Amino acid sequence: MDSARLQIARVFGIPVYLHASWLIIFGLITWTLATGYFPARYPDLPAASYWARGLIASLLFFVSIFLHEMGHALVARRHGVRIRSITLFVFGGVAQMEGEPPDGGTEVRIAAVGPLVSLALAGLFHLLSTSALLGPAARGVSGYLALINLALALFNLVPAFPLDGGRVLRGLLWRRSGRLGATRIAAGAGGAFALFLIGLGVFAFLTGDGAAGIWYVLIGWFLREAAAGAYQQARLDETLAGMTAADMMLTDVATLPAHISVAEAAQEHFLRTGHGCYPVVRNDEVVGLLSLRDVLRLGPEEREATSVQGAMKPLAEAVVVRPQTPLREALARMAAGPGRALVLDDGRLVGFLTLSTVLRHLRVREALGA
Ligand SMILES: [Zn+2]
Numbered sequence: 001m002d003s004a005r006l007q008i009a010r011v012f013g014i015p016v017y018l019h020a021s022w023l024i025i026f027g028l029i030t031w032t033l034a035t036g037y038f039p040a041r042y043p044d045l046p047a048a049s050y051w052a053r054g055l056i057a058s059l060l061f062f063v064s065i066f067l068h069e070m071g072h073a074l075v076a077r078r079h080g081v082r083i084r085s086i087t088l089f090v091f092g093g094v095a096q097m098e099g100e101p102p103d104g105g106t107e108v109r110i111a112a113v114g115p116l117v118s119l120a121l122a123g124l125f126h127l128l129s130t131s132a133l134l135g136p137a138a139r140g141v142s143g144y145l146a147l148i149n150l151a152l153a154l155f156n157l158v159p160a161f162p163l164d165g166g167r168v169l170r171g172l173l174w175r176r177s178g179r180l181g182a183t184r185i186a187a188g189a190g191g192a193f194a195l196f197l198i199g200l201g202v203f204a205f206l207t208g209d210g211a212a213g214i215w216y217v218l219i220g221w222f223l224r225e226a227a228a229g230a231y232q233q234a235r236l237d238e239t240l241a242g243m244t245a246a247d248m249m250l251t252d253v254a255t256l257p258a259h260i261s262v263a264e265a266a267q268e269h270f271l272r273t274g275h276g277c278y279p280v281v282r283n284d285e286v287v288g289l290l291s292l293r294d295v296l297r298l299g300p301e302e303r304e305a306t307s308v309q310g311a312m313k314p315l316a317e318a319v320v321v322r323p324q325t326p327l328r329e330a331l332a333r334m335a336a337g338p339g340r341a342l343v344l345d346d347g348r349l350v351g352f353l354t355l356s357t358v359l360r361h362l363r364v365r366e367a368l369g370a
Contacts, residue, residue: 021090029058069093071117104174111167118153160193161186162226183234190227194220246323249351258282263303288312
């Protein structure tokens, strides 16, 4: 969900984004409040007054969600877990962490603070809704915000990963079952809760409440995908933990001499081996990378006239790791670039790492149960 979002603020150095899908839920809540909730409670007011209350209430609802996420973000940061961004989207908000909490206790604290913020907001708005200092309109809006924040806290406390309650559960099980085992249990609970929501949605749909039904099904579906994804990610992390670039690199690397023409490289190397990319070597030293893409950029005559060195990407633009670089780190850097890395040991080429060889390797390990 990166392309369709807009940065709206930067708070404590953390960028805050609004995703396009947020507009859907913002419109939906404003509409529901202006045409249903407020008219039912405060009859005989002009329509503009309902819409004004609806608009302010849904804006403050999103401020509440933002504060909930900010709670996660600040506690995470205090425990040394970096926060990349906070995004508000159709299902609420998400504080994106860089990496995982180091231990179960930290995970519990980071996860629990969100619902606690929502509970505190519910209490605060409840006080405001009964305060004599406010007019009836502000009291009405506060009453709604007390209710919705309470609902938000309770929903998030359901022990179903990736909800906050599910993270608390994972944190509590972490020491006994290990991170992977704890994730499996919490994600299992997440999957079960998601199915329950989907069932509830179908039931609501069949009994005539179609809008709520669709909504439950969508949230259930979203949770199901997120729970399954989290478990896959945890398994991958577990597999990769402790591995280095040397464990998965290709060691007999075919290279290209820098001085030959691109045409010769295409004819004698690319066509012969089927490799899509070669390290380029001059005087036993790696100076760059030539990929099939670079070859295809040139016309037939240019290929004759251009040397490999003239067409290659220089070493400075390539992803370079060392044999002892943790595999996870190497993969993260490869994923951000062209999907391959040179493995150099003191400037000497010792291996080549590509996403496809790593995936193949992982599949073999999985099949052999390693
Ligand atoms: Zn939360």
